[in-house]
Amino acid sequence: MILIEDTCVSDDIAEKFFVCNLDKCKGACCVEGDLGAPLEFSELPVLEEIYETVKPYLSREGIAAIEKQGKYIKDWEGDYSTTTIDEKECAYAIYDEKGILKCGIEQAYNDGKIGFKKPISCHLYPIRITKYEHYHAINYDRWSICSPACELGESLGVPVYKFLKAPLIRAYGENWYQQLEKEIEDAKL
Structure with a gap:
């Protein structure tokens, strides 16, 4: 320790x-598990602020889930996480041409549209x-x-x-x- x-x-x-090997795992961490990505309380207003800029990067299903459930959810323990599509993949996740899940927020960041890379829990995974x-x-x-x-x-x-x-x-x-x-x-x- x-x-x-x-x-x-x-x-x-x-x-x-x-070392992440997306060609093998296909971004499974964006779809597996009980909830979306854990969020810091300080990230909640950031998601509110960047949503309209990130929205064009998202899938129709992701947008629908966010518009129905909100930009994030509060779970039964009082913790926050990203919205999911049918309790599966993160609503901010997008599939690339190889079928690999990637982050729509990060894509907007990489394109210089926003200054927030992605939730810190995702970045640290x-x-x-x-x-x-x-x-x-x-x-x-x-x-x-x-x-x-x-x-x-x-x-x-x-x-x-x-x-x-x-x-x-x-x-x-x-x-x-x-x-x-x-x-x-x-x-x-």
């Missing part, structure tokens, strides 16, 4: 390997963060649909924390990430 500021980082973040009163627990979420990503990461020698450098910096800052790198390197000595 690695302790940095008010975070507790699982050793798996340093020890396990991961396979890391999941549990927020407690005094600290955040940062854990690696093992899921069978990501087996091709684990295999690719291992073959390339890319640990989870390196693959997710940009979203970790987005979530916790450059100094935090440098401390994480130092702790991991020091542990190897």
Whole structure:
């Protein structure tokens, strides 16, 4: 376990390997599971603000789901997540020409239309963060649909924390990430 500021980082973040392999998994994390992508409370007004700009990137089914259910939903535990289509794929997900699910929000971002890349929970995946009163627990979420990503990461020698450098910096800052790198390197000595 690695302790940095008010975070507790699982050793798996340093020890396990991961590189998304969309050709193999087809973006299954955008469709599998009980709910849409977890959302931070601070992301809710962002979804409201960017929706009209993102809307042209979305599927008819995604737009219909959002217009019926809202731009996000509140679950039975009081947590927020993205709207889903028939309780399956995220309403913001789009299929590309290869049948791979990608993020319509991220596509609008890549095209320079908005300044929000995508929900931080998506950007950080396979890391999941549990927020407690005094600290955040940062854990690696093992899921069978990501087996091709684990295999690719291992073959390339890319640990989870390196693959997710940009979203970790987005979530916790450059100094935090440098401390994480130092702790991991020091542990190897």
